[in-house]
Structure formats: C-alpha cells, structure tokens
Amino acid sequence: MNSAIENILTRRSIRKYDKSKKVSKEQIDTILKSAMSAPTARNQQGWYFVVVSNPKQLLEISKNIPHAKMVKTADFTIIVCYEVTDEMQKLYWVQDASASTQNILLSANALGIGSVWCAVHPREAKINFIKKEFNLPLNIEPLSLVALGYPAEKKGYEERFDEAKIQYNV
Amino acid sequence: MNSAIENILTRRSIRKYDKSKKVSKEQIDTILKSAMSAPTARNQQGWYFVVVSNPKQLLEISKNIPHAKMVKTADFTIIVCYEVTDEMQKLYWVQDASASTQNILLSANALGIGSVWCAVHPREAKINFIKKEFNLPLNIEPLSLVALGYPAEKKGYEERFDEAKIQYNV
Numbered sequence: 345m346n347s348a349i350e351n352i353l354t355r356r357s358i359r360k361y362d363k364s365k366k367v368s369k370e371q372i373d374t375i376l377k378s379a380m381s382a383p384t385a386r387n388q389q390g391w392y393f394v395v396v397s398n399p400k401q402l403l404e405i406s407k408n409i410p411h412a413k414m415v416k417t418a419d420f421t422i423i424v425c426y427e428v429t430d431e432m433q434k435l436y437w438v439q440d441a442s443a444s445t446q447n448i449l450l451s452a453n454a455l456g457i458g459s460v461w462c463a464v465h466p467r468e469a470k471i472n473f474i475k476k477e478f479n480l481p482l483n484i485e486p487l488s489l490v491a492l493g494y495p496a497e498k499k500g501y502e503e504r505f506d507e508a509k510i511q512y513n514v
Numbered sequence: 515m516n517s518a519i520e521n522i523l524t525r526r527s528i529r530k531y532d533k534s535k536k537v538s539k540e541q542i543d544t545i546l547k548s549a550m551s552a553p554t555a556r557n558q559q560g561w562y563f564v565v566v567s568n569p570k571q572l573l574e575i576s577k578n579i580p581h582a583k584m585v586k587t588a589d590f591t592i593i594v595c596y597e598v599t600d601e602m603q604k605l606y607w608v609q610d611a612s613a614s615t616q617n618i619l620l621s622a623n624a625l626g627i628g629s630v631w632c633a634v635h636p637r638e639a640k641i642n643f644i645k646k647e648f649n650l651p652l653n654i655e656p657l658s659l660v661a662l663g664y665p666a667e668k669k670g671y672e673e674r675f676d677e678a679k680i681q682y683n684v
C-alpha cells in the first residue's frame with residue numbers, strides 16, 4: 345500500500361510512552377514543519393506552538409488538565425494555538441488549528457512517535473490555565489495539546505470504515 | 515525523505531482540475547477510509563460524508579457558495595459533516611470534523627489527486643443551503659466541503675516553517 349495512506353490509516357492515540365528514548369530536535373522540527381503545512385482560512389498561517397519539555401511543566405499540565413494526565417509521562421508536549429485578532433479568524437481558527445493538530449499526529453506516526461490529542465478549547469478553566477502557565481502572548485488562543493513520545497504500547501490498524509456514514513448525492 | 519512526511523509537506527490547495535481523468539470508486543473509498551481514521555473526542559466517530567458527483571449538484575454548490583465556485587469543475591466533492599446530538603459533541607464536533615477533513619486532503623494528495631477545503635460552518639446561509647440541497651438527516655451538521663479531482667495546476671513545496679511561531683517552555 346501507498347505508505348502515506350498507510351500512515352493515515354494506522355495512526356492511533358498512544359497514551360503510554362517509553363521514557364528511555366528521546367525524540368530529537370530534528371524530529372521535533374519535522375513535526376512542527378508538518379504542523380505549519382496545514383491549510384488555513386485565507387492562508388493566514390496564524391498558528392503558534394508551545395513546545396513543552398520541562399518535566400515540571402509537564403507535571404503541572406497533568407495536574408491541571410485531568411484528561412491529559414498522560415502528559416507527565418510524555419517526552420514532550422506541543423500546545424497548538426492560533427492568533428485570533430479579527431472577525432474572520434474568530435470564525436475559522438478552530439478549524440485551522442485542528443488541521444494543524446492532525447498534521448502533528450500524522451507526522452509523529454510517520455516518525456514512529458506516539459501521540460494523543462487532548463482538548464483545551466473551549467473549556468474556560470483549561471484555557472486560562474494554559475494562558476497563565478505558559479504566559480501566552482496577547483490574542484494567542486490555545487486549541488489543543490498533543491502529548492508525544494516513543495510508544496510503550498502497541499496498537500494496530502483498526503477498521504472504522506462504515507458505509508452507513510456515507511451518502512451519495514441526494 | 516520519509517514519504518508520509520513528504521506527503522504532508524507537499525499538500526497544497528488545488529483549485530483547477532483535469533476533467534479528462536476520473537477518480538475511481540476504489541480511490542474514493544480509500545479517501546473516505548482515511549477520513550474515518552481521524553481521532554474524535556471520546557472516540558464518538560460521528561462523521562457523516564456526502565459524496566457529490568452529480569454535475570447538476572456540483573453546479574448548484576458553485577452557484578450558492580461563492581468561494582466554492584471551483585466545485586463545478588471538480589470531479590467530485592465530499593461534504594464533511596458530523597452528528598451533533600449531545601452537549602459534548604457541541605463542544606468538540608468542529609475539531610473532530612476538521613481533523614477528518616485534513617485526512618481527506620492528505621490522502622487525496624497521496625493518490626495524486628488535488629483538493630481544496632472550503633468552509634461551510636459557521637455561515638448560516640451556507641449551512642442551510644447544504645442541509646436543504648442534500649436533504650441531510652436530523653442533527654447532521656456540515657462543517658466543510660472538499661473539491662477533488664486530478665490536478666490541472668502544479669504547485670510545489672512551499673516553505674512555511676517560521677521559528678517566530680514557536681515558543682519553548684515558558
């Protein structure tokens with residue numbers, strides 16, 4: 345099979361990480377480059393990424409965002425944000441930052457790195473914690489955070505194709 | 515380079531299509547399978563896809579959604595929707611349907627098929643047109659539409675990596 349298709353089909357949420365293997369700076373850059381290759385409304389490219397590798401801060405995320413408790417065992421985490429300054433960005437920034445988040449998951453999988461998408465937006469408490477903890481610049485809105493690291497669990501391809509979810513024409 | 519990474523980095527918005535080449539049913543199924551491999555909040559997998567190949571309906575979309583006028587020249591279009599029935603889905607369906615849309619763009623690129631993401635949500639007039647024209651089932655919300663076809667324009671890799679958009683720890 346086409347290996348790019350295989351990469352899309354085999355991506356799974358990985359929540360257990362092998363701390364003995366570190367993701368390299370070059371790999372992190374490739375992942376961020378992939379994140380910045382997603383499309384954006386009016387080609388605004390308003391993404392903003394916080395790369396968190398400080399163990400103390402990974403622990404703080406785990407404590408403050410209960411469904412992201414795996415973050416403390418991750419090698420690093422990318423907080424995906426978007427600069428929201430005008431009315432059009434208010435309409436489309438969630439879509440744009442989501443496409444970018446998906447590119448992070450897929451490029452990690454292509455590099456053999458496991459990842460899981462944890463939501464931040466639209467929960468006020470989570471948004472405020474992230475803005476304060478990471479001292480985000482004005483107008484930078486956090487959408488999601490992705491925990492990343494070499495996998496310590498194995499998940500295979502899962503068949504999800506469902507004809508019932510497809511409509512042809514009317 | 516890793517071909518799955520290359521596929522992510524080389525995806526560009528393609529708005530001109532070669533009508534002499536048809537996308538096969540097998541390829542459309544691969545694209546839809548990719549769309550259904552995206553993650554969803556609480557693994558709800560609430561996607562719903564409308565595959566539009568009827569030339570009259572492609573023309574109708576072009577007429578009613580001005581920024582999607584390339585749809586009339588596309589081989590087909592996928593309308594990406596999500597079933598929104600509870601409060602949690604209201605919070606996360608846009609993210610989930612966006613990740614699925616991104617998988618469509620990427621799997622098309624992997625197959626040599628061009629595509630472009632056109633927004634539907636959150637514009638009321640566009641949402642109502644799609645719901646009526648395609649007689650969408652109750653609670654099915656359209657997020658985006660993707661025009662697809664063999665490319666009649668060539669776009670190469672565009673460097674978008676920008677260090678200014680990356681923050682390390684605090």
